[in-house]
Amino acid sequence: MEAHGTFATASCTLCGKMHNSNKVKQAIIEGDIPMCEATNCKGKVKPDIVFFGENLPPSFWDYHQHIHFTDLLLIIGTSLEVYPFAGIADAVGTQTPRVLINLNAVGSLGRRTTDVILTGDLEESVHSLVRELGWEEKLKALEKVYESKQINEE
Incomplete structure (x- = not known):
């Protein structure tokens, strides 16, 4: 989401x-x-x-229907200070791994044994995670799809 x-x-x-x-x-x-x-x-x-002062998209509110089926929560680049978005991190089950990729630790992340916190530059952290998980080829394929979509829109 x-x-x-x-x-x-x-x-x-x-x-x-x-x-x-x-x-x-x-x-x-x-x-x-x-x-x-x-x-x-x-x-x-x-x-x-969504700019400051604008409403969240209607699709955002669908998370209530899916949160109980979440088997992994990735949280990337946020202060987790603004609600209702900030509440999602605590809405997943206590056994659901939460991975925070951010400049620094925020919110309640780090309090659960299933939490993982990767601090530092977002792009470098994501690429490091992709390498560790062996997803480099999948990421390259996604990048090609995105690039071809951009070319087709021109």
Whole structure:
């Protein structure tokens, strides 16, 4: 679950049309406001992330239906200070392993015997975990799928 959305996709704030996230990112870097390319739409395009003050996506609230089936919880890059998201870490069963990948330890992580905390640079920590688990080829395959999706959107 990406509670605060993702930079991997971007859409129009008015009509919802999906746009190439790389183009949107580049426009933002250049100081431009990305505008919707749909006919007769004057909406602005933004990454599909939740900004401060915006509501969480409706799909976020589905976690209650799935939390009891969780066999591993990965928590990456968060302060765990803002609710309701912060409460998810404690909502999983006490025997469910919780892995925190973050600059530093946060929340209640580290109190359970099944907790694992990897501190440091997020990207380096994720790549280290991927290597340790032998998932390097799977990650490369996912990266290729993502890259081809971006090319097809252009």
